Amino acid sequence: MRCSLRHAGRVGTRFHPCRKFLSSSYLSTVQALSLPQELSSFEPDYRFSLQNPESTLLWLRRWMQECAKGGNLVEAFSTLRLMEPSVLDYNALLHCYLKSGRASLDELVRIFEGMKRFGPHPNVWTFNTLYNGLWKMGYLEDACYILEEMCTYKLSPSFAALDRLVKKSVRLSSYELAFRVLELMLKFDYLPSLPVLNTLISGLIKGGKIPEAYNIYSVLMNKGLIPNVYTYNAILFGLCKSGQSYTALSLFCRLRKKGFCHNVYSYTSLILGFCKEGLWEEAYRVLEQMHCEGYMPSVVTYTIIIKFLCKNKKIDDALGLFKTVGKVGCRPDLTLYNVLLHALCCCNRMSDARELVHTMQDEGLLPDHFTHSALAAGLLKAGYIRSCQNLLHKIFSGSDLVDVVTWNIYFHSLCCAGKAREALTMISNMVEKGFIPSTVTYNTILKGFCQEENIDEALEILDHFPWGETGPDLISFNTVLSAACKQRDSSIIRRVLYRMDFQGVKLDVVSMTCLVYYFCKSGKFVECFKLIEHMISDGHKPTIVTYNAILDSLCKKGLLTDAYRLFQEFKNMGVSPDTSSYNILIHASVKKADYLSVKSLFVNMCKQGLVPDAITFSSLTYGLCKECNVSTALHLEEQMLEHGVIPSISYYNTTMDAMFRMGKLWDVFLILLKMEIEGIEPNGISFKIFNRALAKGGKKQYPKAMKILDILLSKEGASFW
Structure with a gap:
């Protein structure tokens, strides 16, 4: 040091x-x-x-x-x-x-x-x-x-003087000052006490200064300080939290060789790091090692694994692990239930969510506001706006102590239903009665107005909201800027950028990605790449989202060769293609009827460990149905389920359209029955497909069959109408 x-x-x-x-x-x-x-x-x-x-x-x-x-x-x-x-x-x-x-x-x-x-x-x-x-x-x-x-x-300052100063600095959470004093102590070969060192290391890690904390630890170990479990657990946690799991594992093994004892939190830190980096084999290996060495994983350990499994859409694995928690003598707490409940709702697995709530109540755990918020947010994310609002109405009527987070979910539900103005009026009335909105509240309203394409009003609201001391943040400006860029409204873009400059708010990667999107949509690729160069020179590393925006625009402009060239350059740019990158190229190749490239992309995607999503299968289904290969398209459903993708109404509409064109009305009938069993209701596009088939003479050629299909569609779509 x-x-x-x-x-x-x-x-x-x-x-x-x-x-x-x-x-x-x-x-x-x-x-x-x-x-x-x-x-x-x-x-x-x-x-x-x-x-x-x-x-x-x-x-x-x-x-x-x-x-x-x-x-x-x-x-x-x-x-x-x-x-x-x-x-x-x-x-x-x-x-x-x-x-x-x-x-x-x-x-x-x-x-x-x-x-x-x-x-x-x-x-x-x-x-x-x-x-x-x-x-x-x-x-x-x-x-x-x-x-x-x-x-x-x-x-030479005395040890007592330096020790008093470092202790008081740590006690007052002045960690940078404590770090300075520690440097001075090391100059005279003074070593701090372990409680002071542990508090300092924990404080630095909480402040994101993990390299400094690890540096202090390493220097002090070299000077002969003997750490305790609290010292190196904090270091292990910091390394794992910052994506350095293998470094943490190396430290863990070195400590064990030297005879230092670990505890449950040491292992839990490693599990956190491996789960965060998606290294599931390593995470499960550490969990197994805990059992072998007689350490009982805590509920926190299981919550971490389940949380990251859910985050990576491995819901079945999360449920399977959850079922084993009680069997190994660990009682799930409310936090664990809330994490799993939120994930189930987000993935539209409402029957599993209901069953989980019943299990929770059977265990004697009463839902708290986090449970309600998790359930409501999950319903909203899954598209069940009305169900979300009904649940929240019950919460509001049953308690006067509803926090701002729960209210924000309700305001978001109104905005998702196209009622941003109603949400704004409601907030104004509540403020008069003492409600204190957060920045998230106002940002939710801004997003609602932008989704309704009322950008002028959104900018007006941005200027006149009672933001308080925090003021509009970067998310506020990015929300309006993103909407303006999507609409290619250069006037609003200039006004937002001027306001950001006036407020002293600097553009980040998200802001610049919005501008990249604007230039791409406007066909200004020269300006787009100049902006990319500016981003890099300004210290902002473009993300895969930035490059996907360019990739998508090149494909939509018919510049597929340039798009493939950019795709091949991703690794040189320091980014890895994601599922969206492959989806963009697969969709463009399907439209060009380049099925050899489609197959190559899909195979390569799976080799890279990327999981195909609903959009991937939607493009593949469209390509197969376009070639009248409906039977293969129907077999895709098995692959979808294997990858955890639930067939959507879009998938069924595409196959039904191809069947109508091929005159396979019996297959259409079977598809509609399957949709009814799966609980998938026809939407407006479903009825357009049916009406188009009628208009093209289907009623004259197959009058009885079309009548049956009409009755079945009307029955299933009653709630739609």
Whole structure:
């Protein structure tokens, strides 16, 4: 670790008035030492003869100290002028002044700078006196500066002084200052106590300074400090949290070889890291190792695994693991139920969600507002707007203590239903009754207006919302900017960018990706790539979303060769194609009837470990049906289910359309029956397909069959109409 010395010119607060007063402090000192007249309040004690200079000097020192104790520095300095002061006299003055309870930081700066410039030069007692006084006054940064200055005089701060300062810094969560003090301690080979070190490392990790925390740990281990489990658990957690799971595993193994004991939290940290990076085999191996070594995984351990399984759409695996939790003697808590419940709702597995709620209640766990919020948010994400609102209405009617998060879900549901204006009116009425909206509340309304393509109103709302101290954030501006870019409204784009510049809000990767999308949609590919170059030079690494926007535009403009060339360059650009990248090229290749490329892309996609989604299968179904290969399209359903994709109404509409064109009405009838069994209702497109078949003479050719299909469609679509 670099144990750098921090001089006065590099310090930024409080004693840093040393910089501020550098040009004037010595003048103040000179003025105090060179008063043009005798002290008006100084009355010499004639018991001391001028012929007895030692007695007079003793009396002057006592008087100077009394003045300093009273906080009267002018009087103290005037008395000091009458003697030939030594560094001990200055030390006594500082000590008494600090004891007065009226000490001023600025005055302390002036005295200290005066001593440095004109003498007598500070000694070890000067530094210790100033340090102790500043430490007691709570000026920790300035106390640290004094100790650093002490080093420039080739004096060594005591361990006690540094230890007190680092402890107080850690206690006040001033981790950067504690890090500075620790650097100073290491310069003199002082080692902090384990409780202080553990708190410092935890604080740095919470603040995202994981490399610094690991660096401190490594240096201290090399200097002979013996850590405890709390020390290295914090490091393991920090490394795993920052995507360095294998580094954490290496540290874990080294510690075990050295004889250090691990606990449940050590293993849980590794599981967190591996799950976060999608390394499931390693995560399960660690879980198995816990059991083998006699460590019982906690409910937190299982919650982490299940949470990341759900995040990666491995719902069945999550449910399977959940069922084993109780069997191994670990009782699931409400948090675990809420995580799983939210995931089930988001994946439209409502029957499983209902069963889970019943299980939770059977276990004696009562749903809390997180449960309700998870359920409502899941219903909304799955597209069940009405069900979401009905649930929230029950929550509102049953409790007056509904938090802003739950209300935000309700406002979002209104916006999803095209009722952004109603949501805005409701918020205004609630604010009058004491409701305090969050920034998320206002951003939800902004998004609602943008989805309804009322961008002018959204920008007006952005300007007139009572945002409070936080003000509109980057998400607020990006919401309006994204909508303006999609509509290619250059006027609104300029207004948003001007407002961001005025507010001092800098564009991020999302903002620039929106602009890339705008240039692509406008066919301005030269400007688009110039913006990409600017992003990179400005330190913003374009994401796969950025490149997918370009890829999509190239395909839609018919520039498929250029799109493939860009796709091949992804690795050189430091990004990996995702499922969306493959979907864009598969869809474009299907439209070009380039089925050889489609097959190659699909195989390559699976080799890369990417999971095909509903859009992938929708494109494949469209291509097969376009070639009248309906039987193969129907076999795709098995593959969809294998990949956890539930066939949607879009899939059935595509196959039905092909069947109508081929005159396979019996197959259409079977598809409609299957849809009814699966609970999938026909939508507007379904009826358009049927009406088109009627218009093309289907009713004359197959009158009875078309009548049956009409009855069946009308029955299934009753709720639609």
